[in-house]
Amino acid sequence: MAQELRSINLVAPAFKGINTEDSPLAQDPSFAETADNAVIDKRGRIAARKGHEVTTTNKTALGTAALRAIKTFRDDAGNTKVFSAGNNKIFSGTTTLVDETPAGYTITADNWKMVNFNDRIYMFQRGYEPLVYDNTSADVEAMSDHTHSTGVASTMYGNEVLAAYGRLWTADFTNNKSTIYWSDLLNGIHWSGGTSGSIDISKVWPNGYDEIVALAAHNNLLIIFGQHSIVVYEGATSPASMTLSDTVAGVGCVDRDTVQYTGTDVIFLSQTGLRSFGRTIQEKSMPISSLSKTITKDIISLLQNEAAFYRSVYSPEENFYLLSFVGQETTYCFDVRGTLEDGSYRVTRWPGSLFTAYETRRDGKLFIGTTDGISEYKGYSDNGVKYRFKYFSPSLTFGDPSRLKILKKIKPTLVGANSATVFMKFAYDFGTSFSTTEFTVGNQQPAFYNVNEFGANSVPLSEFTGGELTNQRSLNAVGNGTSVVVGLESDINGFALSLQEINLLALIGKTL
Amino acid sequence: MSNQNITIGLNTPEFSGNTPYGNTSYLRDLADLGGVLQNIGVNTEQPSGGFFGDILGGLRDIGSAVSPAIPAIAGSLLTSEAYDRLSDVGRQAEASAMGLAERGLAESQFKPFTVTSTTGSQLGTRVTPSGAVETTMGLSPQEQAMQQQLLGGAGDFFGQAQMPTVAREQAIFDRMRAAQRPEEERQRLALEERLAGQGRLGVSSAAYGGATPEQLAMATAQEEGRNRAMLGAMQQAQAEQAQQAGLGQQFLGAGYVPQAQLLAATQPAQRLAELQQQAQLYGTGLFGETAMSGIESRLLAEQARANLLGGVGSNILAGMFTPQVNQRTGDVTSAGGLGDLGGLFGGVSEGLGTIIRGIGGIFD
Numbered sequence: 001m002a003q004e005l006r007s008i009n010l011v012a013p014a015f016k017g018i019n020t021e022d023s024p025l026a027q028d029p030s031f032a033e034t035a036d037n038a039v040i041d042k043r044g045r046i047a048a049r050k051g052h053e054v055t056t057t058n059k060t061a062l063g064t065a066a067l068r069a070i071k072t073f074r075d076d077a078g079n080t081k082v083f084s085a086g087n088n089k090i091f092s093g094t095t096t097l098v099d100e101t102p103a104g105y106t107i108t109a110d111n112w113k114m115v116n117f118n119d120r121i122y123m124f125q126r127g128y129e130p131l132v133y134d135n136t137s138a139d140v141e142a143m144s145d146h147t148h149s150t151g152v153a154s155t156m157y158g159n160e161v162l163a164a165y166g167r168l169w170t171a172d173f174t175n176n177k178s179t180i181y182w183s184d185l186l187n188g189i190h191w192s193g194g195t196s197g198s199i200d201i202s203k204v205w206p207n208g209y210d211e212i213v214a215l216a217a218h219n220n221l222l223i224i225f226g227q228h229s230i231v232v233y234e235g236a237t238s239p240a241s242m243t244l245s246d247t248v249a250g251v252g253c254v255d256r257d258t259v260q261y262t263g264t265d266v267i268f269l270s271q272t273g274l275r276s277f278g279r280t281i282q283e284k285s286m287p288i289s290s291l292s293k294t295i296t297k298d299i300i301s302l303l304q305n306e307a308a309f310y311r312s313v314y315s316p317e318e319n320f321y322l323l324s325f326v327g328q329e330t331t332y333c334f335d336v337r338g339t340l341e342d343g344s345y346r347v348t349r350w351p352g353s354l355f356t357a358y359e360t361r362r363d364g365k366l367f368i369g370t371t372d373g374i375s376e377y378k379g380y381s382d383n384g385v386k387y388r389f390k391y392f393s394p395s396l397t398f399g400d401p402s403r404l405k406i407l408k409k410i411k412p413t414l415v416g417a418n419s420a421t422v423f424m425k426f427a428y429d430f431g432t433s434f435s436t437t438e439f440t441v442g443n444q445q446p447a448f449y450n451v452n453e454f455g456a457n458s459v460p461l462s463e464f465t466g467g468e469l470t471n472q473r474s475l476n477a478v479g480n481g482t483s484v485v486v487g488l489e490s491d492i493n494g495f496a497l498s499l500q501e502i503n504l505l506a507l508i509g510k511t512l
Numbered sequence: 513m514s515n516q517n518i519t520i521g522l523n524t525p526e527f528s529g530n531t532p533y534g535n536t537s538y539l540r541d542l543a544d545l546g547g548v549l550q551n552i553g554v555n556t557e558q559p560s561g562g563f564f565g566d567i568l569g570g571l572r573d574i575g576s577a578v579s580p581a582i583p584a585i586a587g588s589l590l591t592s593e594a595y596d597r598l599s600d601v602g603r604q605a606e607a608s609a610m611g612l613a614e615r616g617l618a619e620s621q622f623k624p625f626t627v628t629s630t631t632g633s634q635l636g637t638r639v640t641p642s643g644a645v646e647t648t649m650g651l652s653p654q655e656q657a658m659q660q661q662l663l664g665g666a667g668d669f670f671g672q673a674q675m676p677t678v679a680r681e682q683a684i685f686d687r688m689r690a691a692q693r694p695e696e697e698r699q700r701l702a703l704e705e706r707l708a709g710q711g712r713l714g715v716s717s718a719a720y721g722g723a724t725p726e727q728l729a730m731a732t733a734q735e736e737g738r739n740r741a742m743l744g745a746m747q748q749a750q751a752e753q754a755q756q757a758g759l760g761q762q763f764l765g766a767g768y769v770p771q772a773q774l775l776a777a778t779q780p781a782q783r784l785a786e787l788q789q790q791a792q793l794y795g796t797g798l799f800g801e802t803a804m805s806g807i808e809s810r811l812l813a814e815q816a817r818a819n820l821l822g823g824v825g826s827n828i829l830a831g832m833f834t835p836q837v838n839q840r841t842g843d844v845t846s847a848g849g850l851g852d853l854g855g856l857f858g859g860v861s862e863g864l865g866t867i868i869r870g871i872g873g874i875f876d
Contacts, residue, residue, distance in 0.1 A: 178716070193718050200714025232712065240720055244711025 005408055008398050009500040010486070014038070014046040014391055017335065017346030018231055019294040023484070024395035024430070031294070033485065036347040036390035037492065047498035048231050048389040048490075049333065049350060051381040056373025058096035064271050067369030068309070070359035077426020079135040082367075083121060084357070084374060085112040090123065090131065094367075100140040102131065111309060113256060117163035117188050121169040122302070126159030127174045132189060144187055151192025156181045160256045163188070164217030165236045171224070172256070173327050177211035178202035179223065182239050194219070197239055209312040214256035216277065218266045218403070219337040221245060223277060225253030225268060234352035248343060256304060260314040260321055262336055267291065267321055269310065272333060273299045274323065274345070277484040291334065302328055313358030315366050318377070323354050330446045331355060352387065359440035366405060379494070386493030395430060395506075404509030405484055407477035410437070410502065412488060414471045417497035419443040422473075423489040437475045470500070477504075482512060518862035542739040587828030596820035601814035605807050612803045619796040625785050629777040633770060667759030668785060677749040684745035692741060696734050703730055 001423030013033030017040065024033065032046065041047035041172035056062075065087035073081040083100065084091045086106040091097040101107060112125045123140075128144040129152065138147075144152040148255040158170030158181070158349055168188040171180040173235035179199050201212075201224060209225030217223070222236035229252055231507035234245040251270050253259065258269035268279035292299055314336070315322070324331040331353040334345035356368025375383060410424050420441045469474025486504065490497055622645055627635040630651030640646050651659060703726055707713045712724055720728040837844050 184718075195717065195719040197715065197717030197719070199712065199716070201711060203708065203713050204711040231711065240715060240717035240725055242712070242715075244709070247711075355625075 002213070005383070006398065006508055008396065008506065010393065010504065012043075012045050013393060013499055013502050014348075015044045015346070016340055016502075017041060017294060017348055018298075020298055021294050021296055021393065024485075025272060027394035029393060029396060031394055032348075032391055034392035034487070035348040035389050037350050037387050038389055039129070040346050040348070041498050043498070045228070045390055045500055046274050046348070047346075047415075048492040048496060049384075049387075050496075051387065051492070052355070052368045052370065052375035052377055052379050052383060053379045054370070054372040054375045054383045055099060057366075059071060059373040061087065061091060061097045061099045062371075062373055063068050063090055063323060064371060065110075066243075066371040067091075067373060068110040068356050069114055069123075070122060070357045070367050070369050070374060071116070071123075072111075072361060073133060073135075074362070075119040076134050077119075077135065081121075081133075081135075082359075082374070083123070083133070083140075083401040084369060085110045085114075085123070086356075086369070091290040093115050097373055099132075102145070105129075105131070105142055111159070112157070113161055113476040115161050115163040115167055118186050120188060122161060122163070122168060122188050122311075124158055124170055126172060127157055128162070129154075129157055130170075131247075135349050138254050146189050148187075148190075149189040150386060151190065151196060153191070155245065156191055160212065160215050162217060164215075164222070165239075166310055167239070169215050169217055169222070178205070180212065180215065185503055188414040195240065199239070199242075201486065203232055203477060204229075206247040210252065211254045214259045214268065216259050216261070216266045216268075216434045218261070218277060224313055225259070225267065226258075227254075228252040228271065255310040257310050257430035258312045260312050260325060262314055262321070263316075266313075267314065267334075269299075269303075269312070269323060271300070272296060272302065274321075274332075275391075281341075291343065291345045292332070292347060293342050294340070295332065295347055295349075296323045298349075299332070302330060311358055313360055313366065315360050315364075315377075317364040317482060318366065322350075322355075322358060324353065324358075327352055353381075353395045360361075360390045361504070364374040380492050380496055381494055384466060385422075386491040387429075388489055389492050390487065390489045391488035392425070392436045393485055393502075395485050398506065398508065400508065401482055403511045404482060406507040406509055407484060407504060408503035408507060410475045410477050411505070412473055412475075412502045413500040414473075415442060415498040415500050416483045417441045417467055417471065417490060418469055418492045418495040420493070420495060420497060423487075424473075424475050425487035425489065426477055427485045427487075428479055429483055430485070435477070435489060437477070439473050439475065441469065441471045454459055480509060517699045517734070587825035587830075590821045590825030592825075594818035594825070597814060597821070598818045599799070601811055602816070605811050608807050609804065612800055612807075616796045616800045618794050619799070623785070623788065623792070625781065627774075627778040627781040629774055631770070631773070633774040635774055635778045637783075649771065649774055653773065657701050657768055659767050666760045666767055669756045669763060673753050673760060675753075677746070677753055677826035679744045680749040680752065681742075684748050687743055688741040688745060692737055694825035696737070699730060699734075703727065732807070 010029050013029065014035050016028065016030040017032065018035050019031035021026055022031070022034070028128065031276035035046055037049050038046050038047045053215065061287050064267065067086040068087040069083075071083050073079070073083060081092055082094050084097065088101075088110060090100045090102075090107070090112075092100045098456060106281040109125060113124045114121055114123045117123075118133040120132055122143075123133075131140050131338065132143050132146055132149075133140045143149050148304045155173065156170055157173060160170060162169040166185050168183040169180055170182075173179065178200070179198055180193060181198045182196060184190035184196045187194070190196060202209075205226060210229045212224055213227055214225040215223065217236070220234065220236070221231040222242065224233070228250060230246075230248040231244065232246040232248075233242045235242040253503075254269045254271060256272075258267075260267045268275060268277060273290045273296045276291055290296065302325045306325045306327050308325075311322075311326055313322050314320075319335060319337045321334040321336050322331055323334065329352055331350040333348045333350055335347070335359040336345060339345055354370050355368050356371075357367075359367040359369075368375040368377055370383075372383055381387070405428075407426060412422070412424060414422065418441060421438055422441060423438045425436045425438050427434040433450075484503055484504070484506070488502070490501060558563075622637075622639055624636075624645075626637070631654075633655055634650045636648040636650070638648075640645050675683040704713065707715070707724060707726065715724045716722045717724065721731070723731065835844050
């Protein structure tokens with residue numbers, strides 16, 4: 001007797017992001033086994049990320065190297081200047097990278113951190129004399145070359161710099177991993193006299209020993225990230241009198257460039273995943289506060305294999321926190337609009353991303369540093385190069401893992417993806433050999449007719465179409481198994497793609 | 513110093529008689545002088561006019577013998593005798609006055625005396641051969657020992673007061689710091705614990721001298737304590753120096769107390785000596801005045817005798833050349849003149865013998 005087809009509807013598949021921690025069979029279909037080059041779009045759907053458009057037209061000074069730092073200088077007078085670092089140089093500009101490296105200043109590494117403070121921009125890198133720029137001198141110069149600098153010494157050539165509480169703070173020195181120096185009040189070039197000073201926290205580490213990695217200012221606290229512990233001081237507005245507020249053992253920070261402020265929390269990458277400082281302080285317990293529980297093992301694996309460096313950025317406009325493992329060309333995108341039941345952010349992965357620097361501008365633009373120079377996070381190609389969007393569901397058992405499932409139809413609903421070729425894939429019983437069926441999305445152009453019917457300034461002129469292509473297909477499927485994995489791949493090359501839903505029609509067979 | 517009964521003994525043998533002024537030489541001399549004067553007046557015990565009666569009798573005899581020529585001779589002789597006698601009386605008065613002055617000088621000389629206190633100390637006085645008055649003081653052995661001890665102590669204290677105070681200041685400072693250091697260490701440890709609890713052990717702030725405000729405050733307080741200790745040590749050393757000087761002063765003063773007490777003990781004796789001296793001087797003056805009164809009286813008497821003799825001689829001479837009128841009969845006898853000198857010598861010699869004996873009795 002013929003059986004009725006059972007419809008299994010995957011609405012907004014993967015809108016909870018990747019989950020590689022839970023058992024595939026027990027997973028919520030809202031998770032994804034793979035969500036590459038994807039983001040959670042404004043409607044909660046999984047969608048292709050944006051690409052980057054290169055702004056730089058002249059990167060002669062950069063050569064073939066990648067930008068590893070981007071920072072926009074801004075002073076009270078409204079002067080702005082974009083600085084970047086790469087190829088052992090300091091650059092300015094976005095279209096043409098102008099070498100701003102001070103004469104006679106030799107650079108052999110590009111791991112700069114740049115901060116704005118009181119009408120100057122400061123650049124710190126371990127073992128290098130800090131650089132400073134202001135609009136008055138209009139030149140990047142070594143700090144000691146500045147007319148009014150004091151106390152600039154090799155002992156304070158830190159790798160981490162923080163502008164907070166009216167001072168510059170620096171730490172992570174070549175031969176000193178437990179001392180923090182702070183500058184005089186409101187003067188980042190005065191490192192002696194005034195109210196400048198230092199604190200050695202070697203006796204404060206809760207685990208007896210640690211090394212300072214990063215600094216952060218949050219909630220009137222000075223947060224000192226060690227590799228495996230965190231020390232928090234309160235009253236940092238008066239550093240000489242600031243007192244220990246809290247210590248957290250077992251949770252540290254991997255790299256200074258993973259620390260980002262989201263307004264309510266300080267996000268940083270620990271050895272076991274992404275964490276929120278606010279929650280860590282609140283709970284004082286490492287396991288509960290993880291923001292990346294769904295990909296913990298993946299992150300640990302990446303951490304263990306990362307030989308280059310990390311970059312991160314928080315974009316309130318895009319609602320994500322990007323964490324790049326540059327050496328492994330992998331970026332994780334954490335959607336910060338909300339958390340899952342376990343407190344984790346929804347996360348997607350951007351493999352093959354060659355992003356080496358980020359900068360969130362005041363106008364909401366997100367600058368990305370690459371070997372091409374400075375790019376802007378926009379469009380749907382990586383500087384004209386397509387990238388592949390992938391979605392794979394977890395293993396689906398349709399609520400009865402013991403019975404055989406025979407897929408008959410796969411009906412994806414896609415939004416966008418004009419002219420894109422979409423590959424629908426499915427496999428049974430945890431197999432890695434996927435059956436593939438492809439289709440090409442039609443090329444729908446809005447019928448504008450260049451008629452302004454409802455107002456002189458109606459842009460775009462969309463009298464007859466909404467300007468967004470929705471595509472529903474019904475694809476035949478073959479084979480059977482107790483569990484099914486459904487996937488979708490498509491190269492993103494100029495158009496957005498969102499996966500609205502996938503409807504599966506299957507016959508439920510005998511019990512195996 | 514407690515008052516002690518002081519027995520004052522004056523070695524004034526002249527005062528050892530039964531009467532305060534008894535047995536003094538000048539009194540004896542006064543007695544002698546009185547005797548002389550009495551001798552002078554002895555003849556007054558004789559019936560009034562006996563003496564002169566002899567003389568007049570003699571003269572009458574002479575006059576009878578030589579009358580009427582003899583009276584002229586006798587008058588001349590008597591006048592000459594009066595003249596000579598006045599010269600002798602002046603010389604004798606001068607000699608007596610000089611003797612009296614020398615005696616008064618000897619009697620008014622300082623009489624040495626010695627004072628011995630109940631503690632055995634002595635004050636002695638003597639007149640040196642050169643005439644100077646020398647005073648000697650002697651303490652008892654106990655007092656000498658005490659004086660030596662006190663003066664030695666004074667020397668020690670003064671010596672200590674003159675020593676530099678640096679070493680003493682350092683010693684006092686060290687002792688004060690030794691007393692302060694444990695509490696400072698406790699405070700330091702407490703601060704260290706607080707800073708460690710606050711995670712601030714490693715804080716170094718340029719505004720606080722490379723430390724925390726608390727550390728700077730503690731260091732400041734400790735330095736203030738050190739400074740106070742240093743100043744206190746200086747003040748204490750100086751106070752001790754002043755104390756040493758004061759003690760030296762006290763010891764020095766006390767060292768002279770036995771001597772001062774000895775001098776104080778001699779005050780009554782000195783007053784007595786002054787009284788003695790005053791009495792001596794008074795007696796000497798009284799003696800001199802009395803003696804001079806006697807001399808003057810004698811001079812007056814002798815002067816009167818001489819005048820008398822001169823008057824007698826003058827009268828005799830005047831009678832010899834004046835006619836005698838018998839009032840009863842009215843007969844006038846002419847002056848004898850120098851015609852009757854033949855019977856003169858027998859009667860004159862007898863009369864002169866009588867006169868000379870009478871005068872000689874005056875100076876016996």
